[in-house]
Every structure is written in structure tokens, then in C-alpha cells.
Amino acid sequence: MQALAQPRRREILQLIRNNELSAGDIAAHFEITRPAISQHIKVLKDSNLVHERRDGTRRMYRARPEGLSDLRKFLEMFWDYRLQLLKDEVESSGQSQNSPTEGLTEE
Amino acid sequence: MQALAQPRRREILQLIRNNELSAGDIAAHFEITRPAISQHIKVLKDSNLVHERRDGTRRMYRARPEGLSDLRKFLEMFWDYRLQLLKDEVESSGQSQNSPTEGLTEE
DNA sequence: CACTTACGTAAGAATATGCTTACATATAGT
DNA sequence: ACTATATGTAAGCATATTCTTACGTAAGTG
Numbered sequence: 001m002q003a004l005a006q007p008r009r010r011e012i013l014q015l016i017r018n019n020e021l022s023a024g025d026i027a028a029h030f031e032i033t034r035p036a037i038s039q040h041i042k043v044l045k046d047s048n049l050v051h052e053r054r055d056g057t058r059r060m061y062r063a064r065p066e067g068l069s070d071l072r073k074f075l076e077m078f079w080d081y082r083l084q085l086l087k088d089e090v091e092s093s094g095q096s097q098n099s100p101t102e103g104l105t106e107e
Numbered sequence: 108m109q110a111l112a113q114p115r116r117r118e119i120l121q122l123i124r125n126n127e128l129s130a131g132d133i134a135a136h137f138e139i140t141r142p143a144i145s146q147h148i149k150v151l152k153d154s155n156l157v158h159e160r161r162d163g164t165r166r167m168y169r170a171r172p173e174g175l176s177d178l179r180k181f182l183e184m185f186w187d188y189r190l191q192l193l194k195d196e197v198e199s200s201g202q203s204q205n206s207p208t209e210g211l212t213e214e
Numbered sequence: 215c216a217c218t219t220a221c222g223t224a225a226g227a228a229t230a231t232g233c234t235t236a237c238a239t240a241t242a243g244t
Numbered sequence: 245a246c247t248a249t250a251t252g253t254a255a256g257c258a259t260a261t262t263c264t265t266a267c268g269t270a271a272g273t274g
């Protein structure tokens with residue numbers, strides 16, 4: 001969660017969401033220096049949010065969606081944002097009015 | 108997102124997830140001083156994560172689940188973890204993920 | 215073995231964050 | 245109006261974070 005707090009790291013994740021990019025390619029998209037990017041990648045790697053593959057002298061990175069499961073669980077546990085609705089419907093096929101209308105109807 | 112980066116703020120959110128508590132009640136659950144709590148609440152309020160209701164000299168706070176929609180959108184946009192979500196949570200029966208949850212389905 | 219390329223790591227500076235104490239404000243009761 | 249209660253705000257300190265420059269390391273090329 002702390003890893004995603006920094007906007008720069010979210011941008012990096014966007015970049016390697018679908019494409020697998022080298023560290024240099026990633027750095028080329030930003031104004032900051034390559035070492036700074038390396039440090040951000042390290043944080044993301046330690047949080048299991050990116051996967052590293054070595055290819056010669058290069059290191060290829062790609063986002064790891066599974067790494068977001070903690071974030072997902074946080075949302076599920078503390079605010080059952082519409083998920084509870086789905087769960088109730090499938091499992092009990094009935095009561096799905098936990099508190100869905102009290103705060104979730106916006107936008 | 109930045110607001111949720113701080114563990115203390117997540118704890119506060121847990122506390123007022125279901126109960127509506129006054130600022131003092133919230134502060135009583137932690138070791139840190141009341142002003143520190145006030146500052147955390149301010150951050151949460153600015154991020155639309157809590158709702159404030161004034162009651163005499165007290166201010167009652169409660170979590171605002173819909174304030175997490177940005178976080179949800181982040182997850183949906185950058186990794187459509189919805190498939191994984193459905194897989195994990197609804198793996199047993201036939202997926203009826205079409206009608207009831209407008210946010211969890213294809214858009 | 216040099217030498218280059220691609221990258222990470224170390225050390226430190228600049229800034230942001232989280233906390234404290236002291237003070238301000240707002241409402242209720244006497 | 246005065247006092248008490250509940251709470252936010254200001255100023256400042258201590259620590260954490262993010263960046264920079266300088267250096268180290270590992271793999272490919274002549």
C-alpha cells in the first residue's frame with residue numbers, strides 16, 4: 001500500500017502494465033534520473049508489484065496484478081464495496097442489503 | 108491514495124467503519140495525542156474518506172466507503188482484477204455477474 | 215583482457231510527513 | 245458573561261522519503 005502511495009510509482013506501474021520494459025526504457029519516460037527509477041522499482045519489487053526478468057545486461061520489468069491482492073483484500077474487508085452484494089447473491093441467493101445503499105450510491 | 112498510505116489513518120478508518128465516533132473517542136483508542144488525530148482526520152476528510160456531523164461541541168465521524176471509489180477505479184483501470192475477483196469469490200456457482208453490480212462488470 | 219552497455223547501490227541534500235506542545239474557537243451550562 | 249468541554253490550528257522538531265551525484269557490478273563485444 002505504501003508502495004502505491006507515491007504517484008511516480010503508480011506511473012511506472014501504468015507503463016509496465018501491459019508492456020514489458022527495460023529499466024532504461026522506463027527511465028526514459030520520466031524527467032528524473034535512472035537511479036531514482038531503480039529505487040522506485042526496488043520498492044515495487046519488494047512489494048511484489050513487479051516481476052523482473054534478466055535478459056543479458058538488461059532487466060525487463062512487468063507489472064504483477066496479483067501483487068495488488070492485498071489492496072483488494074483491504075477494500076473487501078473494510079468496505080465491502082458492492083462485493084458483499086455479489087457474494088450474498090451467489091452464496092445465499094438472497095439477503096443483499098447489508099448496507100449497500102447507505103453510502104455506495106454515488107457518481 | 109496518499110491518505111491511505113499511513114497505517115494510522117487506516118486504523119482510524121477501521122474504527123469508524125461501522126460506528127460513528129467523536130474525535131475524542133477516536134483519539135482514546137490510540138497512544139498519540141488528540142491534535143495528531145485531528146490532523147489525520149483532516150487528511151481523511153480532504154480525501155472524502157470520512158463524513159463529519161456536528162453534534163453540540165462534538166464532531167462525529169464516520170467512514171465514507173464511496174470515497175474509496177478512486178481506489179477501486181485505479182484497480183479496475185490498471186489491472187482489471189475483476190476477473191480474478193470473481194474467480195476468487197464466486198468460484199463455486201454460475202457467474203451472475205451481469206446485472207446487479209454495475210461497477211464490477213464490464214463497462 | 216580492456217571496454218562498453220545497462221543497471222543497481224551508497225551517501226547525502228532537500229523536502230515531506232507525523233508527531234508534540236501551546237494556543238484558538240465554538241458550543242453548552244451556570 | 246464566565247467557565248468547562250470538545251475540538252481544530254499553528255509552530256516547530258524528529259524522522260522518513262525522494263531525489264541527486266558518484267561509484268560498483270554484471271554481462272556482452274572487440
